[in-house]
Amino acid sequence: VKPTPLPRSFFSRDTEIVARALLGKLILRQAPGVPVRIARIVEVEAYLGLLDLASHARRGPTPRAKIMFGPPGHLYVYLIYGMYHCMNFVAKAGVEAGAVLIRAAEPVAGFASADHRQLSGPGKLCRALGVTRAEGGVDLTSADSPLYVARDRARAPRIARSARIGIDYAGDDWKHRELRFYVADSAAVSGPRRARPRTPATS
DNA sequence: CCGGCGATGGTCT
DNA sequence: GACCATCGCCGGC
Numbered sequence: 200v201k202p203t204p205l206p207r208s209f210f211s212r213d214t215e216i217v218a219r220a221l222l223g224k225l226i227l228r229q230a231p232g233v234p235v236r237i238a239r240i241v242e243v244e245a246y247l248g249l250l251d252l253a254s255h256a257r258r259g260p261t262p263r264a265k266i267m268f269g270p271p272g273h274l275y276v277y278l279i280y281g282m283y284h285c286m287n288f289v290a291k292a293g294v295e296a297g298a299v300l301i302r303a304a305e306p307v308a309g310f311a312s313a314d315h316r317q318l319s320g321p322g323k324l325c326r327a328l329g330v331t332r333a334e335g336g337v338d339l340t341s342a343d344s345p346l347y348v349a350r351d352r353a354r355a356p357r358i359a360r361s362a363r364i365g366i367d368y369a370g371d372d373w374k375h376r377e378l379r380f381y382v383a384d385s386a387a388v389s390g391p392r393r394a395r396p397r398t399p400a401t402s
Numbered sequence: 403c404c405g406g407c408g409a410t411g412g413t414c415t
Numbered sequence: 416g417a418c419c420a421t422c423g424c425c426g427g428c
Contacts, residue, residue, distance in 0.1 A: 243418070246420075247416090254420085255413095258414080260415070261413080262413080263412080263413060263414090277412085277420085278411070278413090279410060279412095279419060279420065280409075280410065280419060280421055280422085281409070281410030281411035282411080282421080283421050284421060285421080300420060302420085321411070321420070321421070322421045322422060323421090323422075332412095365419090365420050365421075366420060366423095368418085368419080369420095
């Protein structure tokens, strides 16, 4: 029996709220001839749409960005540096055009490798899940979709936050805003942690 | 362990 | 024609 997808109302909220709420949720990836792959989200970034100078939606509904101006709960996938894909969940419809970038996850089931960091980074995540622009626009709230999102049976994780990664081109206002959220104690988080635990001296 | 850099192609001006 | 929400290799310490 498949887990029940999160409803559209989950995604139809402020993008920052959706981003935080996605931590600990499960991504279910189903493709013909491949076992179902399941991953638990541990790192995300909120992109606030038209006004956000770091967002692809900042120039309005261009061909690439127009999916973010549509209904929430759909998938936005783009190609970066000519070789990697990144996946986003559309969070808020209409003019706001919010989206949440999924930056890292923990493998739960269905992966060929045992590497616990194989999903640690937005490009690595899409590569391991086989997600490309071909999946762009799919409905994340249907159990029949090639990709959907569901609750996990787990307590709410401890959450930390920081500035977003790789957006130095955005103005001073936006590049410092703490719109990256991650599970504080997960080893699968990519990039820097706010307070890196120091290795205790070993005897 | 850390910083620098190149790969590679779509998107928008 | 410039830019880019990345990754992993390579060399220096």
